[in-house]
Amino acid sequence: xxxxxxxxxxxxxxxxxxxxxxxxxxxxxxxxxxxxxxxxxxxxxxxxxxxxxxxxxxxxxxxxxxxxxxxxxxxxxxxxxxxxxxxxxxxxxxxxxxxxxxxxxxxxxxxxxxxxxxxxxxxxxxxxxxxxxxxxxxxxxxxxxxxxxxxxxxxxxxxxxxxxxxxxxxxxxxxxxxxxxxxxxxxxxxxxxxxxxxxxxxxxxxxxxxxxxxxxxxxxxxxxxxxxxxxxxxxxxxxxxxxxxxxxxxxxxxxxxxxxxxxxxxxxxxxxxxxxxxxxxxxxxxxxxxxxxxxxxxxxxxxxxxxxxxxxxxxxxxxxxxxxxxxxxxxxxxxxxxxxxxxxxxxxxxxxxxxxxxxxxxxxxxxxxxxxxxxxxxxxxxxxxxxxxxxxxxxxxxxxxxxxxxxxxxxxxxxxxxxxxxxxxxxxxxxxxxxxxxxxxxxxxxxxxxxxxxxxxxxxxxxxxxxxxxxxxxxxxxxxxxxxxxxx
Amino acid sequence: xxxxxxxxxxxxxxxxxxxxxxxxxxxxxxxxxxxxxxxxxxxxxxxxxxxxxxxxxxxxxxxxxxxxxxxxxxxxxxxxxxxxxxxxxxxxxxxxxxxxxxxxxxxxxxxxxxxxxxxxxxxxxxxxxxxxxxxxxxxxxxxxxxxxxxxxxxxxxxxx
Numbered sequence: 001x002x003x004x005x006x007x008x009x010x011x012x013x014x015x016x017x018x019x020x021x022x023x024x025x026x027x028x029x030x031x032x033x034x035x036x037x038x039x040x041x042x043x044x045x046x047x048x049x050x051x052x053x054x055x056x057x058x059x060x061x062x063x064x065x066x067x068x069x070x071x072x073x074x075x076x077x078x079x080x081x082x083x084x085x086x087x088x089x090x091x092x093x094x095x096x097x098x099x100x101x102x103x104x105x106x107x108x109x110x111x112x113x114x115x116x117x118x119x120x121x122x123x124x125x126x127x128x129x130x131x132x133x134x135x136x137x138x139x140x141x142x143x144x145x146x147x148x149x150x151x152x153x154x155x156x157x158x159x160x161x162x163x164x165x166x167x168x169x170x171x172x173x174x175x176x177x178x179x180x181x182x183x184x185x186x187x188x189x190x191x192x193x194x195x196x197x198x199x200x201x202x203x204x205x206x207x208x209x210x211x212x213x214x215x216x217x218x219x220x221x222x223x224x225x226x227x228x229x230x231x232x233x234x235x236x237x238x239x240x241x242x243x244x245x246x247x248x249x250x251x252x253x254x255x256x257x258x259x260x261x262x263x264x265x266x267x268x269x270x271x272x273x274x275x276x277x278x279x280x281x282x283x284x285x286x287x288x289x290x291x292x293x294x295x296x297x298x299x300x301x302x303x304x305x306x307x308x309x310x311x312x313x314x315x316x317x318x319x320x321x322x323x324x325x326x327x328x329x330x331x332x333x334x335x336x337x338x339x340x341x342x343x344x345x346x347x348x349x350x351x352x353x354x355x356x357x358x359x360x361x362x363x364x365x366x367x368x369x370x371x372x373x374x375x376x377x378x379x380x381x382x383x384x385x386x387x388x389x390x391x392x393x394x395x396x397x398x399x400x401x402x403x404x405x406x407x408x409x410x411x412x413x414x415x416x417x418x419x420x421x422x423x424x425x426x427x428x429x430x431x432x433x434x435x436x437x438x439x440x441x442x443x444x445x446x447x448x449x450x451x452x453x454x455x456x457x458x459x460x461x462x463x464x465x466x467x468x469x470x471x472x473x474x475x476x477x478x479x480x481x482x483x484x485x486x487x488x
Numbered sequence: 489x490x491x492x493x494x495x496x497x498x499x500x501x502x503x504x505x506x507x508x509x510x511x512x513x514x515x516x517x518x519x520x521x522x523x524x525x526x527x528x529x530x531x532x533x534x535x536x537x538x539x540x541x542x543x544x545x546x547x548x549x550x551x552x553x554x555x556x557x558x559x560x561x562x563x564x565x566x567x568x569x570x571x572x573x574x575x576x577x578x579x580x581x582x583x584x585x586x587x588x589x590x591x592x593x594x595x596x597x598x599x600x601x602x603x604x605x606x607x608x609x610x611x612x613x614x615x616x617x618x619x620x621x622x623x624x625x626x627x628x629x630x631x632x633x634x635x636x637x638x639x640x641x642x643x644x645x646x647x648x
Binding site for chain 1: 569
């Protein structure tokens, strides 16, 4: 039985076992090898490597009396033999690992098995595949390789296909998704439409216009004054360290999240990010359970917003440094955010709902809150519980979505499609109860979005909770009917 | 709590007994620890040696006094489209779980509840925050409730 290396995406269809790219073990064991190398170099530097370099460079008068160096000089052949054996052994292990790392796909499942001593085998049913992310860590990218993060429905149901040449990876991805049993995302050939491109400059600026920066400036200012007054020079060391940490943090964020692009591909949202290591993920709207549009107060000056989402299945394989794809937009203008929100939640793509979202984001509550059962706002006495945000807090329930507005320091608007809400609670602690207030909370899948509003009037909150429940249940019944019609 | 026209089903009275027993076990440790000063033969502690035990006993009395009220505050209601569960005196909470969102219904019983013939029903949706656990149900009630919920959830499932 031939086990050919996967060279063409379409080859995977034949149902046979295939090998992955020969460099896979090197890339996957790369971190360990790099770590070992560092340890070896560090421990041998003084005794061995430095003398060799000095000798090669021609500085012969190295007068170190390192025992190790003397030993090596005494038995050069033996050392070379040792190094050779080590390299051969590592090569053999890598080769064996590559031999047993196989992938197979038939009409129903895709299966990956690997491991010499600790064997592992993972399979995912093709009809349960939600989405496939393409990840390219720096080292792999330099070699023109990529890996696939195949996410299936269910907890921890991820199959990782690493590594393949980038083109092959993309073809394999298309092959898996083109399988008739897979729902959605079938028409991959539709050209992508560029929606938002977050320029590196804007991202960096947004990172710097933050509360953290203000705190840093404040601390540095105070320290500088203290240093000048006392004339103590050592204090400046602290400032330099703080600035260094800050710059490293900025650089890390920019490298990881920089080059952020959002495309729409036949109704799905495609998010690409990363400067050196890149990652691409296609998110169908059905997977988006809740959205959160937020604005820390320094961003108000520039009208910037951030967009996060709760997704039905998380990218798996947390050990492979998967970037968090719950960030849909790290920083964008209001128009861009509205456009992407309409993509993510088609229910709010209508003109009217777009206007409502826009009003709830940046206009006073009086413009969007109506005196009916559809919207509910916090009464004036809620200022004893929410001293700053009582005048902005409120919620609106539409036919398809619930919109929840809260927060002043960090202004937030949660958008939750009714069909994705799991349950709704009304709760109150002692403080809330003392003021006859209630908190309404919508329960969504795990993620950064926590859709809730506090400080609602007791009676109004319960009436609203009850009416929203009714709308949700109607939506569920309507939704399941629609699904029933869709499938034969 | 002002909740319009929900007909609450309250929990079994035996649940008060279960909670009382469970609370006794919880307080055994603190009571034991708080008696330590009574055994220590030291004149400095002598005067105040009863204080820790007194504090623990007062707290225990409060907790025991609250148990029947806590049980009375809990209740559930099967409405046409959802199950509603309420609980809490100081921290009150009412949750509505649409039947179409149920993924799993779980019946469990510990040693104490088994002796009393009680079961606990846990509802699982895709959201961890739902967190509905209905304790203190008679064993048959819990089983029939589970079968009913699973049946209703089947017909209404809207998927994820």
